[in-house]
Amino acid sequence: MHMEKNPAIPDAAAGPAVYRQYARQWLQAHLPEHMRADNLHYRTPTLDECRDWEASMYDAGLAGMTWPKAYGGLGLSLREHLVVNKEVGALAMPESVSSIGKELAGPIIQTVGTEEQKQLFLPRILSMRNYWCQGFSEPDAGSDLARLRTKAVQEGDSWRINGQKIWTSGAAKAHYCLLLTRTGTVADKHRGLLMFAVPMDTPGIRVVPIKSIDGKESFAEVFFDNVVVPDRARLGAPDEGWNAAIRVLSIERATNRMYRAWRFECELRQLVAACKSDPQLSKLLDDGYYQRRIGDVVGEIDALKGLVERTVDRMMAGDKIGAQGSLTKLFWSECHQAFMGLALSVVSHVNPRSSALAQRARKAFTTGYLYARAETIYAGTTEVQLDIIAQRIMNLPKEL
DSSP, X not given: OOOOSSOOOOOGGGOHHHHHHHHHHHHHHHXXXXXXTTSTTOOOOOHHHHHHHHHHHHHTTOSOTTSOGGGTOOOOOHHHHHHHHHHHHHSOOOOOSOHHIIIIIHHHHHHHOOHHHHHHHHHHHHTTSOOEEEEOOBTTBSSOGGGOOOEEEEETTEEEEEEEEOSOTTTTXXXXXXXXXXXXXXXXXXXXXXXEEEETTSTTEEEEEXXXXXXXXXXXXXXXXXXXXXXXXXXXXXXXXXXXHHHHHHHHHHTTTTTHHHHHHHHHHHHHHHHHTSHHHHGGGGSHHHHHHHHHHHHHHXXXXXXXXXXXXXXXXXXXXXXXXXXXXXXXXXXXXXXXXXXXXXXXXXXXXXXXXXXXXXXXXXXXXXXXTTTTTTTSOHHHHHHHIIIXXXXXXXXX
């Protein structure tokens, strides 16, 4: 994949509007047609193609905007991060193959990592030299990390880890695992949790792929059988794991993939374009039922945009998001799941005589619908988000 080596990245003083225009022009000029999901020439890109594309985005100043310059970032603000995300969302490009590293491991290493860890890990995450997976969920501890059982026992200058993780996205390709363990007993609940950066080629780690409803094997079970790691793999103090995990989840729920609302809007345009390309499907756009459903989607997308922009404003003002991140996570997951249900009902009218664009849309939205079923589960289930909102935002008692 050929990209210009030294694009003219705008100076930080130029402001978000200039940066957004730069991002729009660069992305439109360089995103290959075969990686545009709304293009008839689209094909599923390989891992190497995605890696090269994301590395080129980083070289162009469209990744790591808010990370410190000392660790490979650009040292810009969340406003530049947001305007770039708007342009990323406006195009039907592939999802990041390094989201765990960029959106979870990177921020937590910046927060609790040592200087040596920051210098070692952060530049390699941004330049796409390392992939990460997240070892939080367990068979009996999904969204409730207080029930976590994976045990870490200190032995001199090293730690011995035993346990099991599940629903670990990207484990098969990952170089490192952001691993949350327990130093005490389950009765300690939130106390005694400890986080590590564990190389995935460490002896004793076994990855077992899980086939999901869409036929892919993007998830895995990961077993840790007497895995020994040095103390320098520890991220933060032995009792800092819970606070670190909460910071990770707050980041994940409130700020990660800020482009979602603009990507949903892009998907809606893709659905409407497919309908307009086919005489039978175009009739659906004149149907009052579908017009109302599409109107609902447009309203929800606009509301999500407002929520994201308000979050950025608050964070720029110095506010901590905390439990407010659950509002964003709850809204986008429920919104997108409903939209994909609508899209599936539309493309179900596609038949062998439908247009090529309609055929492409049927495949894309059927896959999207299946994947969206998990969106109200990962990063905290809808039930968990509602519980957080009730207790920490509305201050309702635990038992009514």
